[in-house]
Amino acid sequence: MIPNPCKIEGFFGRWDPEVEYFACASDVDPLSLRDLLELADADTRALWNGLELGYTETTGHPLLREAIADQYPETAATEVTVCAGGAVEALFLLAHTLLGPGDHAVVVWPAFESLHRIAPSLGATITGVELDADNGWRLDIDAVRKALQPNTRALFVNFPHNPTGALPSHAEFAELLAMAGDAGVTVVSDEVYRHLEYDDADTLPAACDLDERAVSVGVMSKAYALAGLRIGWFATRNPAITATARTLKDYTTVCSSAPAEILSLIALRAHDHLIERSRTIIKANLAHAESFFGSHPDTFAWAAPAAGMLAFPRLLLPVPVEDFVTDLVRDQRVLLLPGTVFDTTDNRFRVGLGRSALPQAFERMEEFLTARGH
CATH class of the missing domain: 3.40.640.10 (Type I PLP-dependent aspartate aminotransferase-like (Major domain))
Structure with missing residues (x-):
């Protein structure tokens, strides 16, 4: 038998073309090929060449x-x-x-x-x-x-x-x-x-x-x-x-x-160089997330992650999270991942802390909330 369709990939496939800020990404800003090759030692450079x-x-x-x-x-x-x-x-x-x-x-x-x-x-x-x-x-x-x-x-x-x-x-x-x-x-x-x-x-x-x-x-x-x-x-x-x-x-x-x-x-x-790069981006964005969600306690229930680059806050508004996510991406081109793709029902959404443009995404979200009186 074939597994049921993958909800996450279906969701991203639907919205990818319309998104400017992926505020739910599960990875860190990717390296360029040039930047990675600059990290090669003599042996791996020879293997590559x-x-x-x-x-x-x-x-x-x-x-x-x-x-x-x-x-x-x-x-x-x-x-x-x-x-x-x-x-x-x-x-x-x-x-x-x-x-x-x-x-x-x-x-x-x-x-x-x-x-x-x-x-x-x-x-x-x-x-x-x-x-x-x-x-x-x-x-x-x-x-x-x-x-x-x-x-x-x-x-x-x-x-x-x-x-x-x-x-x-x-x-x-x-x-x-x-x-x-x-x-x-x-x-x-x-x-x-x-x-x-x-x-x-x-x-x-x-x-x-x-x-x-x-x-x-x-x-x-x-x-x-x-x-x-x-x-x-x-x-x-x-x-x-x-x-x-x-x-x-x-x-x-x-x-x-x-x-x-x-x-x-x-x-x-x-390893050490790349892990430090990723952690630096994540830690900076964690501070931005704490500030943004902390300023909207009546709109979101925020809990900081213990580790990694992902968090799963809850939307407190009387609005289905899928509608909130859809309106946000259409109005501000900012994408969050609704918890329904994880088969949860408590109005949560995933936030990703790995993209360096996340502060700009929060600015767009602030505009979105202000326009709706939140």
Whole structure:
């Protein structure tokens, strides 16, 4: 079966041509090719200059896999698989690896669509466990435990979280992994916003390092601001998952773009520089967001994210959030993402803190609100 249509992509496809300010973007201002190549060291510059545009290795360039594995102290480069379709390909492969008819999975809710829309097309069922909006989007591990069933095969989590910016403590995350492991459930940890914590001390260990049965998913799109490369990966010390997912990959993308792999290698070797660039943009925009939403307490219920570049405020006006978003983009060419694409019903919308033009978007929103007497 084919999964249900992707609401997020459908929404962006509808409005992209009319937007000047993407105030809901899930990535950081992208680097130019020139800026990225200036970060190349002698070895990667030589690789780039001598690049041949043939097929690449199915599992990814060995040097790229080594650079990815540098993020995972307990996981080897041989246990990393590079994906040509970003994190969404990795999540697609993992869902097909872990789930089938009659199986069950649990997902932390609200959730990016790849974490929950694929399972039903495979004949599996999904139970969502909601983060506690009234308690800083806290994860209730007891609720996760109660959601597990005898046929539960996978637990899909995402921290730092899209769309709320939630982040559990180290102890909570370790407890979650241990609980799933004791139940024989594979944790698929979507870690695409990892390294965008505001304090290094808050960065969680990768799931693949905490539990040899778990899987970590990463991507070049978010923290590294290189969505156009379409390079993602999954890492796990579970050889059965790796073998099955790699077999499936032979029927999807087969291998990655040779230029994208070398450019990703350049970026990963410049990790500290690119992470600092992204964090600088996000932190500046967080201050602007605090100021804007704080000046409209009767219009919005704002809660700052604990980490990452996304927040999920609630519209307090007696107006459906989809109407508010539609009027805003038509009047001011500013785009917010309504919470309905995440199947939420409490009038929330997603704000992205990764674009340097966000202050100008807030100015447009201010004009929009003033014109309507708010």
